[in-house]
Amino acid sequence: NAGVMQNPRHLVRRRGQEARLRCSPMKGHSHVYWYRQLPEEGLKFMVYLQKENIIDESGMPKERFSAEFPKEGPSILRIQQVVRGDSAAYFCASSRDTGAGTEAFFGQGTRLTVV
Amino acid sequence: QQPVQSPQAVILREGEDAVINCSSSKALYSVHWYRQKHGEAPVFLMILLKGGEQKGHDKISASFNEKKQQSSLYLTASQLSYSGTYFCGTGVNNNDMRFGAGTRLTVKP
Numbered sequence: 001n002a003g004v005m006q007n008p009r010h011l012v013r014r015r016g017q018e019a020r021l022r023c024s025p026m027k028g029h030s031h032v033y034w035y036r037q038l039p040e041e042g043l044k045f046m047v048y049l050q051k052e053n054i055i056d057e058s059g060m061p062k063e064r065f066s067a068e069f070p071k072e073g074p075s076i077l078r079i080q081q082v083v084r085g086d087s088a089a090y091f092c093a094s095s096r097d098t099g100a101g102t103e104a105f106f107g108q109g110t111r112l113t114v115v
Numbered sequence: 116q117q118p119v120q121s122p123q124a125v126i127l128r129e130g131e132d133a134v135i136n137c138s139s140s141k142a143l144y145s146v147h148w149y150r151q152k153h154g155e156a157p158v159f160l161m162i163l164l165k166g167g168e169q170k171g172h173d174k175i176s177a178s179f180n181e182k183k184q185q186s187s188l189y190l191t192a193s194q195l196s197y198s199g200t201y202f203c204g205t206g207v208n209n210n211d212m213r214f215g216a217g218t219r220l221t222v223k224p
Contacts, residue, residue, distance in 0.1 A: 033212060042216035043157070043202060045117075091156060093212075103147065104204075104212060106156040 002026070004094050005074075006107035013082045013114050021077040021110045025094030032075045033093045033104060034067060043091065049075060082114045116141050118205045120215035127193050127222050135188040135218045137203030146179050146186040147204035147212060150197075157202060160188075193222045 005024040013019050025032050030051050035043040045059040049069040060067065064082075069075040079086055089111045093104040118139045125133050137146060145164050149157035161172070163179035163186060174191040186205075190197055200217040 035214070042200075043214040045213050048212075093157075103159045103162055105159060106149075108156050 004029075004092060004105050004107035006090075006092055006110050008110060009108060011110055011112045013112065015083060015114055016081050019079040019082050019086070019112055019114075021079075021090050021092075021112070022074045023077070023092035023094070023107055024074040025092075026096075026105055029094035029096050029105075031095045031097060031104075032069050033095075034075070034077050035091045035093070037089045037091060037109075039088075046077070079112075082112075084114050087112055087114045117213050118203055118215040120201075120203055120218050122218060123216070124219040125221070127220070129195060129222055129224055130192050131222075133190045133193060133220060135190075135201050135203075135220070136185065137187070137205070137215055138183070138185045139205050141184065141205075143179075143181065143184050143186075143205050145206040146177070147206070148177055148186075148188050149202045149204065149214075150199045151202065151217070152199045160201075190220070193220075195222050195224065198222045 004026055007022050032049045034046040036046055037043050047060050047067045048056040052071050064080045066078045089109045091106050091109045093106045095102050095104040118137050121136045127133055147162050148160040151157040165181040177188045179186045198221050200219045202214045202217045204212045204214045206212050
């Protein structure tokens with residue numbers, strides 16, 4: 001049973017380009033969380049999704065950022081017109097459900113560098 | 116609402132004990148603890164549910180005080196491998212998990 005898979009592991013984009021980050025949850029997991037982590041800082045919640053639904057996007061910037069989790073395929077975090085401040089590690093986590101006692105497993109992260 | 120962790124950082128000698136605290140301004144449904152090594156993904160340690168239970172494995176345990184909306188992580192007789200940043204994640208309801216800013220633990224020989 002493969003863990004949470006994120007790709008790419010490293011992504012370099014020029015200012016103004018688009019960045020697409022992919023997250024394939026563990027088998028049987030239908031809940032996905034995205035977090036952003038700046039160097040030497042904590043995990044900042046961005047968005048929580050279930051299959052085909054955005055449940056909570058209160059941590060997402062209002063502009064340029066979007067997320068989806070289609071019925072088939074990985075969850076995608078999309079950042080349009082990237083700026084230097086978007087440089088960070090982006091982690092996704094998946095869980096089987098949100099019932100009591102359900103742990104979330106993290107992917108290895110995508111390190112985005114905007115030059 | 117992001118939980119508050121304390122202390123922000125702690126330095127120990129091998130064999131010493133440490134306590135990391137996590138508190139929330141909202142009633143909690145669950146508390147999750149994770150450890151992250153530098154440059155790696157956070158790794159799950161344990162979950163605690165409301166009801167004041169205590170959990171643990173090996174020399175790492177945690178408690179959850181529902182009334183005080185707090186959880187504490189206890190590291191006993193610390194080992195070098197315990198070094199890393201510890202995050203608590205709190206679930207206010209069934210739908211989301213927010214993490215604290217982390218506590219950086221350094222264990223020295």
